[in-house]
Amino acid sequence: MKWLRVRELVRKEFIQLFRDRQNRPLLVVAPLVQMILFGYVVTTDVRDIRVAVIDRSRTPESRRLIDAFDGNATFRVTHVLQDPRQLDGLLLQRRVDLGLEVPPDFSTRLRGGRTAEVQILVDGSMSNMAAVRIAYSASVLDAFNSQLLREIHRRRIEFGEIDGRVRTWYNPNLDSQYYYVPGIVAFLVMLLSLLFTSMAVVREKEAGTMEQLIVTPLTAGEFILGKTIPFILIAQAQMVMVVLFARLWFRVPMAGSAFLLLVSSSFFLLSTLGIGLLISTVSRTQQQAMMTNFFFILPFFMLSGFVFPIANMPALVQWLTHVNPLSHFLVIIRGVFLKGVGFSILWPQFLELGVIGGLVFAAAVGRFRKQLE
Amino acid sequence: MSARRIQAIARKEYYHLIRDFRSLYLAFIIPLLLILLFGYALSLDVEHIPTAVVDHDRTPESRDFVRRLDASVYFDVVAHPPSTAALAELLDRNRILVGVVIPPGWGAGLKADRAAPLQVVIDGSDPNTAGNTRAFITAFIAQANEKNLLDFLNRQGREPLRPPVEGRFRVWFNEDLESRNFIVPGIIAVIIMIVGALLTSLVIAREYENGTMETIRSLPVGAGEFLLGKAIPYFFITLIDVLVAVLMGQVLFGIVMKSSFWLMILASTVYILVALGTGLLISVKTRSQLVANQLAVLVTYLPSLLLSDFVFPQQNMPPVLQAVSKLVPATYYIDILNGLYLRSLSFGQLWPSFLMLALMAALIGALNIRALRREGL
Numbered sequence: 239m240k241w242l243r244v245r246e247l248v249r250k251e252f253i254q255l256f257r258d259r260q261n262r263p264l265l266v267v268a269p270l271v272q273m274i275l276f277g278y279v280v281t282t283d284v285r286d287i288r289v290a291v292i293d294r295s296r297t298p299e300s301r302r303l304i305d306a307f308d309g310n311a312t313f314r315v316t317h318v319l320q321d322p323r324q325l326d327g328l329l330l331q332r333r334v335d336l337g338l339e340v341p342p343d344f345s346t347r348l349r350g351g352r353t354a355e356v357q358i359l360v361d362g363s364m365s366n367m368a369a370v371r372i373a374y375s376a377s378v379l380d381a382f383n384s385q386l387l388r389e390i391h392r393r394r395i396e397f398g399e400i401d402g403r404v405r406t407w408y409n410p411n412l413d414s415q416y417y418y419v420p421g422i423v424a425f426l427v428m429l430l431s432l433l434f435t436s437m438a439v440v441r442e443k444e445a446g447t448m449e450q451l452i453v454t455p456l457t458a459g460e461f462i463l464g465k466t467i468p469f470i471l472i473a474q475a476q477m478v479m480v481v482l483f484a485r486l487w488f489r490v491p492m493a494g495s496a497f498l499l500l501v502s503s504s505f506f507l508l509s510t511l512g513i514g515l516l517i518s519t520v521s522r523t524q525q526q527a528m529m530t531n532f533f534f535i536l537p538f539f540m541l542s543g544f545v546f547p548i549a550n551m552p553a554l555v556q557w558l559t560h561v562n563p564l565s566h567f568l569v570i571i572r573g574v575f576l577k578g579v580g581f582s583i584l585w586p587q588f589l590e591l592g593v594i595g596g597l598v599f600a601a602a603v604g605r606f607r608k609q610l611e
Numbered sequence: 612m613s614a615r616r617i618q619a620i621a622r623k624e625y626y627h628l629i630r631d632f633r634s635l636y637l638a639f640i641i642p643l644l645l646i647l648l649f650g651y652a653l654s655l656d657v658e659h660i661p662t663a664v665v666d667h668d669r670t671p672e673s674r675d676f677v678r679r680l681d682a683s684v685y686f687d688v689v690a691h692p693p694s695t696a697a698l699a700e701l702l703d704r705n706r707i708l709v710g711v712v713i714p715p716g717w718g719a720g721l722k723a724d725r726a727a728p729l730q731v732v733i734d735g736s737d738p739n740t741a742g743n744t745r746a747f748i749t750a751f752i753a754q755a756n757e758k759n760l761l762d763f764l765n766r767q768g769r770e771p772l773r774p775p776v777e778g779r780f781r782v783w784f785n786e787d788l789e790s791r792n793f794i795v796p797g798i799i800a801v802i803i804m805i806v807g808a809l810l811t812s813l814v815i816a817r818e819y820e821n822g823t824m825e826t827i828r829s830l831p832v833g834a835g836e837f838l839l840g841k842a843i844p845y846f847f848i849t850l851i852d853v854l855v856a857v858l859m860g861q862v863l864f865g866i867v868m869k870s871s872f873w874l875m876i877l878a879s880t881v882y883i884l885v886a887l888g889t890g891l892l893i894s895v896k897t898r899s900q901l902v903a904n905q906l907a908v909l910v911t912y913l914p915s916l917l918l919s920d921f922v923f924p925q926q927n928m929p930p931v932l933q934a935v936s937k938l939v940p941a942t943y944y945i946d947i948l949n950g951l952y953l954r955s956l957s958f959g960q961l962w963p964s965f966l967m968l969a970l971m972a973a974l975i976g977a978l979n980i981r982a983l984r985r986e987g988l
Contacts, residue, residue, distance in 0.1 A: 260902045271909055274932075279917045281927050282655065282739045284746070303776065329783060330954050353773045362785035363793050363953045364924065366655040370743050372780055373750040379778045380753035384760055386775045397763035398721030400676075401728045402752040404745060406735035407702060412745075414738045429908075437901050445820070521633075524900040525813045529637035532805060536645065545922075546653040547740050549661060549708065555652040569705060576736045579703050 243456055247464025251438060255468065269426050269476050270483070276422050277488055280545060281414040284370040290317035290325050290334040295344035303340060303356065306382045312374055329361050335371055336360055348386070408576045416491070419484045420575040421544050424567045426480060427473045427503060428510050428538065433531050434469050435514030440527040458607040466511045470504075477503055484575075493578025502570040505588060508595030509563040515602035519609050538564045566591045616832050620840020624814065628844055635848070638810060642802045642852045643859070649798050650864045655790040655922060657743040663690040663707040665698050670718030676755070680711070685747040698732070708734045709744055724763065784953040790922075795860045796952040797921040799853055800941045803879070803886050804915045807849040811890030812897075812907035814841055819898040827988070834983035838976075842887045849886070853879045869955035875948070881968045882944040886911065888975035889940075895982045915941035920949075943967045 255261055289307055293300050308315040316334060319325055325337040337359035347354035358375055362368040409416045442448040451461065481499070484490040513534055521527035540546060541555065542564040548556055559565045566587040573579045573587075581588070628635050664677050681688040690707060692698045698710040712730040720727040731748055735741040757774060785792045818824040827837065857875070860866040868875060889911055897903040917923060918932065919941035925933055936942050943964040950956035950964075958965070 258899055258902060260897055260899065260906075264902060264905050268905060268909055272913065275913055275917045278929055278932055279923050279927075282923060283742050283927060285927065330956065330960070348775055353775065353777050355777050355779050358778050358780045360780055360782045362782035362788050363949060364922075365785050365788040365790045365793065366657060366739075366743065367924065368782060368785070368788055369656065370746045372782075373743075373746040375778060375780070377746075377750045377753045379776055380750070380757045383757055383774045383776055387760055387764065390775075391764065396726075397724050397760050399726050399756050399759065400721075400752050401726050402731055402748065403728060404731040404733065404748060406733045406741060406745070409735035409738060409741070412735050412738035412741050417737050433904070434901070437904070441901070523631055523634070523817075524904075525634045525810065525817070526631055528809065528813065528900075528904050529634045529641070532641060532809070533637055533644070536641065536805075537648065540645075540648050540653055546655065547657070547737060549659075549740070550654045550657065551652050572736055573703075573705075577703055583703050 239457065239459060244460050244463045244467070247456065247460065248467045251464065251468040254438075255472075265472065265476070266479075269422070269480055272426065273419060273422050273480060273483055273488075276418045276425075277415045280418045282364075282367055283412070283414065284367050284374070285312065287313045287336055287371050287374065288316045288334040289313055289336045289338055290319055290328050291315055292319050292322060292325060292337070292339045294342040295340045297345035299345040299348050300340045303344075303382060304338070306378055307338065307375075310374075310378055313378070325359065329359060332361065332363075334361075335367075336375065415488045416576060417572065418544075419480075419488045419490050420571050421568055422484075423477050423480050423499075423503075423571055424506070424542075424564055425539065425544065426476050427506060427567075428564055429535065430473050430476060431469050431507055431510040432514045432517070432535060433528070434472075435466060435511055436517040436521065436527045436531060437524055438465055438469075439515070439518035440521050440524050443521075444523055452610060458610045459603075461610070462515065462603060462606060466515070469511070469514075470507055473507060474500070474503065490575060492575050494574035494580060496574075498581065498584070499571065499574050502567060502574075502584075502588065502591070505591040505595055506563055506567040509591065509598045512595065512598035512600075512602040515606055516598070519602070519605045538562055541565065542568055544568060560590060561594065563591055563594050566594075612833065612835055616836045617840045617843070620832060620837055621843040624841055625844045627814075628848075634810070638806050638848050639852065639855070641805060642856055645798050645802060646795060646856055646859045646863075649794045650791055650860070653794070655739075655794070656788065657740050657747075658684050659687045660685055660709055660740075660744055660747075661689045661707045662686045662709045662711065663692055663698055663701050664688055665692055665695055665710065665712045667715045668713045668717040672718030672721050673713045676713070677711075679755070680751065683747075683751060685744075685751070702732065702734050705734075708740060709748065721759070791864060792866055793949065793953060794922065795856075795864060795866050796948045797919075797945055799856045799879070799948060800882070800915055800919060800921065800944050801912070802852055802856060803849055803883055803944075804911045804941065806852050807845060807883055807886030808890035808893075808911035809904065809907050810848075811842070811845050811887050812893045812903040812911075813900045814845075815891060815894035816898050816900045816903045820900060824986070828986070832988065834980045834988040837983060837988055838891060838979050841891060842884075845887055845890075846883055849883045850879065853883070866952065868952050870951040870957065874958055874961070875951050878944060878947040878951075878965065878968065881965070881972050882940060884972040885940045885968060885975055888972065888979055892975060892979050892982060895979065895986065914939045918942065919945045921945050940968060940971050943971075 291304050293304060304315060307313045317328060328334045329337060339357040341355065344354045360368050360372055406412065442451060485492060517527055517530045521530055541559050541562050548559050569587050570584050573584050666673050666677060677688060680686050690701060692701060695712055701707045702710060710732040714728065717727050733741050733744050761774065782788055818827060890907060893903050893906050897906060918936040918939045925936050946964045947961050950961050
């Protein structure tokens with residue numbers, strides 16, 4: 239192992255990477271675009287529920303019910319309609335999220351002490367948000383009922399009322415940026431280390447310069463180091479950039495240690511660089527390498543808990559997320575940023591990352607050597 | 612424009628594809644993988660939230676409350692830690708997302724008609740799940756209170772015995788409230804971008820890298836012919852992917868198009884042209900496969916996943932990004948898919964989105980021709 243040779247290869251790689259004028263801005267712009275997209279877009283928060291109302295009763299009681307919805311901060315009555323068919327149209331065009339239909343006998347039933355039914359039509363197309371809208375509507379109706387019952391029985395009512403004091407930990411304002419922006423570190427490091435490593439090796443094959451490298455005194459180990467070191471450096475630099483941007487622009491608080499983050503990213507890089515090298519040993523063209531990369535990146539991304547919560551997955555798939563290095567790295571990043579937990583809590587993730595990384599990297603180096611010889 | 616020259620370029624591209632068997636094979640495997648993942652594994656519906664209860668009370672009342680919480684579809688009581696500290700550790704370790712602490716004397720308070728405080732702690736780190744969780748627990752407590760109030764009034768022997776107003780919820784368009792029903796159709800838009808735009812982003816850049824662009828320049832082939840020839844093989848691959856996705860959605864997951872199949876094919880055709888055009892344009896402009904690939908991920912894959920109203924509603928985005936999302940072709944394609952799959956809309960209602968897609972296809976085609984002419988074709 240001669241460090242001089244490794245250094246020269248690293249230098250060549252950097253020159254190749256930065257010689258291309260389009261590449262330089264891309265290395266900075268790509269992380270920024272992703273941060274802005276994930277920071278501002280990835281939220282399925284239900285803030286503003288648009289309601290269309292058909293009031294067939296037109297009584298003080300029915301207006302009170304409508305006011306109960308309109309007065310709630312999350313609901314907004316946007317249309318008052320006469321004809322139910324108009325409601326169908328509004329729901330079809332996605333102009334409203336809910337339709338509230340008060341029957342003609344609403345107040346007579348209420349005054350007679352009988353249950354009055356109101357019909358609530360829900361646009362279910364985005365089911366996750368629809369479920370929340372239904373829960374909010376049910377809460378409004380329950381509160382309305384309790385108030386009505388208290389008024390009907392004018393004496394003071396003191397019953398065993400459950401007073402749910404709901405507190406939210408780690409991210410009290412449910413700020414989606416706090417959750418997604420740190421996660422981008424993981425996604426970026428993965429994209430860069432997988433894609434760039436494999437493409438850099440395959441480019442030599444495609445251009446025919448691999449043959450030239452083989453006849454030089456460069457050993458397989460030196461070649462691997464030379465091809466991976468540039469991307470380790472760039473990945474770590476991008477990571478620092480993202481963390482700074484998250485802290486300064488999105489004002490994401492960082493409760494835990496930055497050092498732990500740096501250590502964990504090296505563990506993570508071991509597995510992604512390993513996979514990148516493996517891909518390069520089985521690809522002849524860059525197109526092939528790219529498609530193979532996507533074959534890994536997509537499931538890694540989808541099954542990491544980055545956007546789709548692991549808790550929602552079937553048990554078998556939840557178990558599968560254990561072999562996904564990205565899922566462990568995300569737990570560490572989010573634990574460090576939001577929960578401020580340290581190694582004593584996160585050691586299982588470090589262990590699993592280390593085992594996956596060690597195995598994959600060893601396999602990659604083994605295969606690579608064999609191919610070079 | 613000569614059909615023979617187009618055919619010749621298409622055949623050359625076809626040979627590239629056939630020779631590169633694995634790219635071709637992955638162009639079919641990746642869509643299958645995505646559909647299977649989204650159909651079976653990924654769900655946005657927050658249900659069975661892992662919950663821990665610290666019951667300091669241990670009365671029939673508290674046990675009844677926990678039992679009913681566990682019986683709801685939203686909460687699964689998975690742990691009974693002995694103390695609040697143990698609960699906090701479970702939250703730290705991601706074992707649970709909600710903790711409920713029932714203080715001593717809780718059941719006695721309920722029975723004595725006094726207010727009974729209950730502490731609920733939610734892991735807020737994932738704001739989407741936490742928001743749902745908060746809505747569900749609030750609704751659950753409101754419902755329990757309404758029942759307690761009615762019980763109280765009944766015990767006092769007063770009318771009414773039933774709640775005054777009852778909400779009858781009817782869900783439209785996605786009657787069983789499964790996220791799969793809107794995600795599986797929407798994923799077709801992402802598949803088209805991955806296969807169509809990412810694959811084509813490499814094909815002209817490859818000619819530059821291998822130096823064969825010089826050869827092509829010296830051939831009597833025009834810009835339009837070159838473009839069509841390059842696009843045709845990828846057009847068919849992507850179209851086959853769309854058909855496979857539609858078929859799998861229907862056979863495996865019972866997701867049936869409510870409206871016309873042919874309208875869907877028409878929309879897909881136009882959208883595929885937009886995707887291929889974007890990929891080829893990136894390819895001509897960058898001349899490097901690595902750069903082209905990165906750029907394609909940035910301008911085609913990520914926007915179609917994030918800005919298109921696919922799973923993240925545009926109404927939640929800041930105004931600037933809402934404006935940007937109007938420039939993303941996937942926005943219009945997703946709108947059409949949503950209309951055809953869930954709402955049984957007709958062309959009469961969807962034509963604005965069709966028009967936008969057609970305009971985008973024409974614009975990207977023109978930009979491509981201009982870029983290739985500048986390259987001397």
